[in-house]
Amino acid sequence: MSNSTDETGGFGERLRRARENRELNQTELAAKAGLQPSAIGHFEKERRKPSFANIRSLAKALNVTSDYLLGRTLEMGQATTVFRGEENLSDGDREHIQMMIDLMNQKKAEK
Numbered sequence: 001m002s003n004s005t006d007e008t009g010g011f012g013e014r015l016r017r018a019r020e021n022r023e024l025n026q027t028e029l030a031a032k033a034g035l036q037p038s039a040i041g042h043f044e045k046e047r048r049k050p051s052f053a054n055i056r057s058l059a060k061a062l063n064v065t066s067d068y069l070l071g072r073t074l075e076m077g078q079a080t081t082v083f084r085g086e087e088n089l090s091d092g093d094r095e096h097i098q099m100m101i102d103l104m105n106q107k108k109a110e111k
Contacts, residue, residue: 012046014069018062018076019044023090032061063094 009017019029019040026040033040034057042048043058050058059066067073076088089097 010046010071011049011069012044014071015040015058015062016044018064018069021076021088021090022062023092024062029058029061033057063091 019026022029024032026044027037029035030037030040033054035054039048039050039054043050043054055066055069059069062069064076065073068076
């Protein structure tokens with residue numbers, strides 16, 4: 001796991017940045033990832049290193065790649081990103097877009 005402290009930040013900084021970008025607090029992220037809220041704080045302050053299973057859970061909960069969290073890529077985006085800039089959307093924004101897509105598909109199916 002990278003502990004780089006260059007301009008991209010280390011694991012803790014990247015985790016905090018992704019969490020804030022998704023407009024989640026530590027407790028909300030912990031619930032989504034199946035972890036204790038205190039663990040998120042420890043990871044962000046780099047007092048503890050997460051297991052690979054925890055990295056996977058955090059990446060999934062934040063909808064980012066584990067490579068981003070580990071400092072292997074500069075982009076936060078998930079491999080399933082469809083639209084430019086999607087990685088900057090909050091979970092609420094994503095849910096709103098998904099509702100719009102579902103409505104459009106429903107209308108299409110009714111024709």
